Amino acid sequence: MTTRRGARGVQDAWRAAALVAGCVGLALLAACDGGGDGTAIPPTATGTLEELAAQAHCEPKIQTDAQELRQANCTTEEGRYVLATFATDRGQREWINEANDYGGSYLVGRRWVAVSDATVIAALRGRLGGTVETASPHHSGSGGSGGSEAGHSGHRGS
Numbered sequence: 001m002t003t004r005r006g007a008r009g010v011q012d013a014w015r016a017a018a019l020v021a022g023c024v025g026l027a028l029l030a031a032c033d034g035g036g037d038g039t040a041i042p043p044t045a046t047g048t049l050e051e052l053a054a055q056a057h058c059e060p061k062i063q064t065d066a067q068e069l070r071q072a073n074c075t076t077e078e079g080r081y082v083l084a085t086f087a088t089d090r091g092q093r094e095w096i097n098e099a100n101d102y103g104g105s106y107l108v109g110r111r112w113v114a115v116s117d118a119t120v121i122a123a124l125r126g127r128l129g130g131t132v133e134t135a136s137p138h139h140s141g142s143g144g145s146g147g148s149e150a151g152h153s154g155h156r157g158s
Contacts, residue, residue: 024078044109044129049085052112056083056127069095074114078123096133103137 011095037123045055049070060083068091082137086092088118092111092116107114114121121132
């Protein structure tokens, strides 16, 4: 009986080792998640508008420089995009909710957003990390409603 118990102990040790190896393998796969295209997504970037722009390889052209919102236009070899930073999480969410009326793709990080088409956003995600959000426009602006876009609650007049 001692032999069987010893053999059983060895089997249990092999099972435990296989389980640990499997868990380590899954953890490594999860850490290298690249969205299926073979590239790893970096941790979500943080910093000022200028620091984020530098990480994205952009020379920002500042459009809005207010305490609650800083916004710049950027152009890289992938294309053009808007990069915005926010003083608060609430301000960021409100901005995104309003911008969703226009549709598009958004790369969202902690108190920052990049807005462009899906191709540019995918390239930026490889540099800045973040989460991709996609919105469909609520209307095309040429619908038969007869109203102006400036009058829509989600649009600001010029």
